[in-house]
Amino acid sequence: MDVLLQQFFNLDIMAKALPLVLQGLKTTLLICLIVIPMGLIGGVLVALASRSTVRALRVSVTLLVDLMRALPPLVVLILVYSGLPFLGLRISPLTAVVIAFFLNNAAYYGEIIRAGIESVPAGQWEAARSTGLRADQAFTWVILPQGLRNVLPDLVSNTVEVVKLTSLASVVSLQEMLYSADMARSLTFNASPIVLAALIYFALLWPAVRLVSRLEHAAAR
Amino acid sequence: MSEASELSAGGTGTMRPPHPLLDIRGLHKSFGTIEVLKGIDLAVSPGELVFLIGPSGSGKSTLLRCYNRLEEASGGSIWFDGQEVLADRIDINALRRRMGMVFQSFNLYPHMTALGNVTLALRKVLKKPRAEAERIGMAALEGVGLAHKAASYPGELSGGQQQRVAIARASALEPGLMLFDEPTSALDPELVGSVLQAMRDMRAAGMTMLVVSHEMRFAREAADRVVFMDGGVIVEQGPPEQIFGSPRHERTRAFVSEVAR
Amino acid sequence: MDRFLDSFLNAKLIATTWPAILSGLVVTIEIAALVVVTGLLLGLALAMVRWRAGRWFAWPLMLFVDLFRAVPPLVLVLLIFFGLPNVGIELPSFAVLWLVLSLVLAAFAEEIVWAGLIAVKRGQHEAARSTGLTETQTLLYVVLPQALRLAVAPLTNRTIAITKNTALGTVIGVPEIINQATTAVSFSGNATPLLMGAFAYLLLFIPIIGLGRLIESRFAWRRQ
Numbered sequence: 001m002d003v004l005l006q007q008f009f010n011l012d013i014m015a016k017a018l019p020l021v022l023q024g025l026k027t028t029l030l031i032c033l034i035v036i037p038m039g040l041i042g043g044v045l046v047a048l049a050s051r052s053t054v055r056a057l058r059v060s061v062t063l064l065v066d067l068m069r070a071l072p073p074l075v076v077l078i079l080v081y082s083g084l085p086f087l088g089l090r091i092s093p094l095t096a097v098v099i100a101f102f103l104n105n106a107a108y109y110g111e112i113i114r115a116g117i118e119s120v121p122a123g124q125w126e127a128a129r130s131t132g133l134r135a136d137q138a139f140t141w142v143i144l145p146q147g148l149r150n151v152l153p154d155l156v157s158n159t160v161e162v163v164k165l166t167s168l169a170s171v172v173s174l175q176e177m178l179y180s181a182d183m184a185r186s187l188t189f190n191a192s193p194i195v196l197a198a199l200i201y202f203a204l205l206w207p208a209v210r211l212v213s214r215l216e217h218a219a220a221r
Numbered sequence: 222m223s224e225a226s227e228l229s230a231g232g233t234g235t236m237r238p239p240h241p242l243l244d245i246r247g248l249h250k251s252f253g254t255i256e257v258l259k260g261i262d263l264a265v266s267p268g269e270l271v272f273l274i275g276p277s278g279s280g281k282s283t284l285l286r287c288y289n290r291l292e293e294a295s296g297g298s299i300w301f302d303g304q305e306v307l308a309d310r311i312d313i314n315a316l317r318r319r320m321g322m323v324f325q326s327f328n329l330y331p332h333m334t335a336l337g338n339v340t341l342a343l344r345k346v347l348k349k350p351r352a353e354a355e356r357i358g359m360a361a362l363e364g365v366g367l368a369h370k371a372a373s374y375p376g377e378l379s380g381g382q383q384q385r386v387a388i389a390r391a392s393a394l395e396p397g398l399m400l401f402d403e404p405t406s407a408l409d410p411e412l413v414g415s416v417l418q419a420m421r422d423m424r425a426a427g428m429t430m431l432v433v434s435h436e437m438r439f440a441r442e443a444a445d446r447v448v449f450m451d452g453g454v455i456v457e458q459g460p461p462e463q464i465f466g467s468p469r470h471e472r473t474r475a476f477v478s479e480v481a482r
Numbered sequence: 483m484d485r486f487l488d489s490f491l492n493a494k495l496i497a498t499t500w501p502a503i504l505s506g507l508v509v510t511i512e513i514a515a516l517v518v519v520t521g522l523l524l525g526l527a528l529a530m531v532r533w534r535a536g537r538w539f540a541w542p543l544m545l546f547v548d549l550f551r552a553v554p555p556l557v558l559v560l561l562i563f564f565g566l567p568n569v570g571i572e573l574p575s576f577a578v579l580w581l582v583l584s585l586v587l588a589a590f591a592e593e594i595v596w597a598g599l600i601a602v603k604r605g606q607h608e609a610a611r612s613t614g615l616t617e618t619q620t621l622l623y624v625v626l627p628q629a630l631r632l633a634v635a636p637l638t639n640r641t642i643a644i645t646k647n648t649a650l651g652t653v654i655g656v657p658e659i660i661n662q663a664t665t666a667v668s669f670s671g672n673a674t675p676l677l678m679g680a681f682a683y684l685l686l687f688i689p690i691i692g693l694g695r696l697i698e699s700r701f702a703w704r705r706q
Binding site for chain 1: 560597679691
């Protein structure tokens with residue numbers, strides 16, 4: 001038991017690793033701040049494109065969504081990070097993360113938002129248009145707010161996944177929280193810094209995870 | 222867009238009194254191979270209340286929805302206040318806000334308060350500043366007796382109240398014509414009265430109205446003209462006394478005696 | 483264009499690399515299958531135990547479920563892989579990946595199945611008990627079958643998402659698809675193996691996604 005505590009919950013080592021891990025947390029939060037809004041905006045665009053009357057647009061969006069459903073996010077990231085240089089494009093780890101996550105998140109948010117839009121009754125659209133609102137105005141003020149609200153549990157749940165996904169950035173040597181914690185682990189030969197990172201992820205996401213459960217249980221009733 | 226506010230009844234009628242506000246000629250509408258409207262001619266004068274009756278599936282609602290192009294007509298012409306509605310280059314949004322529409326299922330925006338519902342188009346279509354939009358919106362809610370419900374969401378209102386908010390939403394835009402698509406069909410019987418009262422008030426203020434409804438007693442009392450449709454054509458039209466009292470066509474007679482029972 | 487073909491679709495490299503990619507595909511399929519079986523069974527078992535047990539079980543279970551839903555799987559993989567040897571437990575990387583992903587899937591599956599059970603409980607439960615079925619019989623014959631129908635769509639999506647996490651194995655040296663591909667890239671200095679790896683994932687997951695849609699549409703009846 002003592003060995004377990006020493007190896008996983010060593011407070012001395014955690015205290016020493018804390019500044020480094022917090023430095024990583026900053027980068028993690030920065031990535032979130034970039035990829036979540038981009039993903040949501042991309043998702044709205046994907047949802048719009050998937051309902052477009054232009055066939056080419058619909059087909060290419062379906063292709064993107066199916067590709068992202070089939071490919072692990074880590075594979076997309078490695079493809080972008082290691083593949084683009086072969087096209088003569090040198091990109092930083094952060095750029096690679098932003099591009100790869102944008103593709104992935106736009107597809108997933110897009111599917112959710114599309115379902116939300118489709119859940120809004122047609123009468124809402126007609127009522128809005130009958131008062132003279134243009135198509136874009138009716139979408140922005142009447143359809144989209146209701147659609148987003150109808151799929152709120154899924155949106156929150158996917159956002160939790162997006163935050164968790166940022167840990168993959170460590171694989172391309174972006175110094176976010178997991179990278180920092182793992183560095184501290186290799187310096188101290190002790191797993192406590194990773195436990196520390198896990199606890200921070202848990203503290204960060206636990207409220208959202210609880211919220212999703214409550215929203216889903218409420219919806220099931 | 223600004224000329225629209227002069228449209229209220231009586232404002233345009235002085236030069237050519239019989240000039241119809243709404244003039245439909247030879248209107249056709251098909252869904253695939255099914256022809257729903259088979260050539261409709263109908264003119265509505267300013268200030269007139271026209272009632273459209275007929276069995277379900279006779280094309281009444283479709284006809285109404287062709288006027289503001291929620292459905293696209295397959296052929297014919299629609300003139301509204303001297304403008305060709307079906308023209309390619311028409312500003313359909315400016316036109317729609319001058320034809321208010323009230324739906325069977327209310328279609329209030331559930332994520333907005335009653336006042337929010339009424340003011341959205343005022344702000345986004347007519348570009349009114351928020352304060353002015355809210356003033357106009359409150360007046361419209363006042364008009365249907367619901368000023369005290371301005372901050373309520375549709376989910377907190379009864380069906381009758383929701384439909385009156387929907388009427389306020391349309392009338393706040395000062396339309397020249399109001400289209401009612403079975404406004405009381407989704408309501409419990411005890412809630413119908415308040416909606417009919419709102420429509421009566423609107424008529425008293427001189428609004429031109431086109432109403433699809435099964436409220437025959439209201440038609441008898443308030444309509445200037447009753448139009449009976451069946452099978453995608455207008456079978457018979459005339460003042461309510463004639464349609465309900467001494468209909469000329471067998472089909473009209475059958476329908477009227479059926480619903481009177 | 484020639485240069486593009488040479489670095490991304492190099493025929494010679496395809497010929498020499500495909501056995502490695504194929505062996506990676508086999509490893510991925512093995513782990514994925516194991517994870518799906520253990521994860522789903524464990525999740526189902528937890529939900530059923532929770533149904534019969536009282537609050538003393540619900541609270542620790544909630545902690546477990548929330549922990550595995552909130553902490554990124556890669557964090558857990560590194561934690562187990564680097565932590566356990568220090569306390570004298572040597573697990574092969576394959577087993578670490580299997581263990582972690584199974585627990586993650588179990589956590590999500592328990593939550594989804596439980597939500598289904600709760601949704602069916604009211605009415606159905608009383609009706610079944612009133613006909614004399616025992617509590618366990620009620621769960622097995624009346625509530626669970628309906629709950630599983632409700633759970634099938636979210637469960638399928640979640641299972642696919644977690645199965646895709648087998649790619650995390652590359653970080654701890656599990657010789658699965660992307661691990662084989664990146665190794666081949668660093669040996670050849672050419673991106674062709676990357677595309678081959680991506681292609682292998684498509685080969686594996688597009689039929690699974692199709693199957694998921696099929697299951698979903700078959701069980702979609704009576705869902706409001």
